[in-house]
Amino acid sequence: MNTVWHAAVDNPFSSCHNAQIFFSLITRRFIMFRPFTFVLLLVFVMSTATLAWAFTDEPGKEGSFYSPIIRVVPDKGFILITSGSGILWLKASEAAMPHLSKLPVGGLIDVVVEFQGKPNPPIIKLWKLANGDSTCPEFDGKQCVAQKKK
Incomplete structure (x- = not known):
């Protein structure tokens, strides 16, 4: 079956494929088809937030x-x-x-x-x-x- 590309954004090999990758991160398709990557991204965000909170200069510390x-x-x-x-x-x-x-x-x-x-x-x-x-x-x-x- 031949794939027909309707726009430059749909073609992952075009110069605009970075936009497609970025927008796929926030879609449901990213979570459904890339669960391991989603879990790694979630762990990275949570650990960064935890470390940022731990090293803040709160008063009295x-x-x-x-x-x-x-x-x-x-x-x-x-x-x-x-x-x-x-x-x-x-x-x-x-x-x-x-x-x-x-x-x-x-x-x-x-x-x-x-x-x-x-x-x-x-x-x-x-x-x-x-x-x-x-x-x-x-x-x-x-x-x-x-x-x-x-």
């Missing part, structure tokens, strides 16, 4: 970052670091603000923050400088901790 310091703005109380999803501005707490100027740009820092929710930046709770020279290599949330002599 604590997180930590191990990152190089890109920029320090001590007069406004911010530092810029890199994270897994890009760059991130961190706001210093009132106790940490006087000590920000002691952090070296390019130094590796292990910082614990408390998320405030979007669009507010996370608040720095404590840090430990892993690499770089500073007069405040460790901040415990209240004050700088003296560096132990080796």
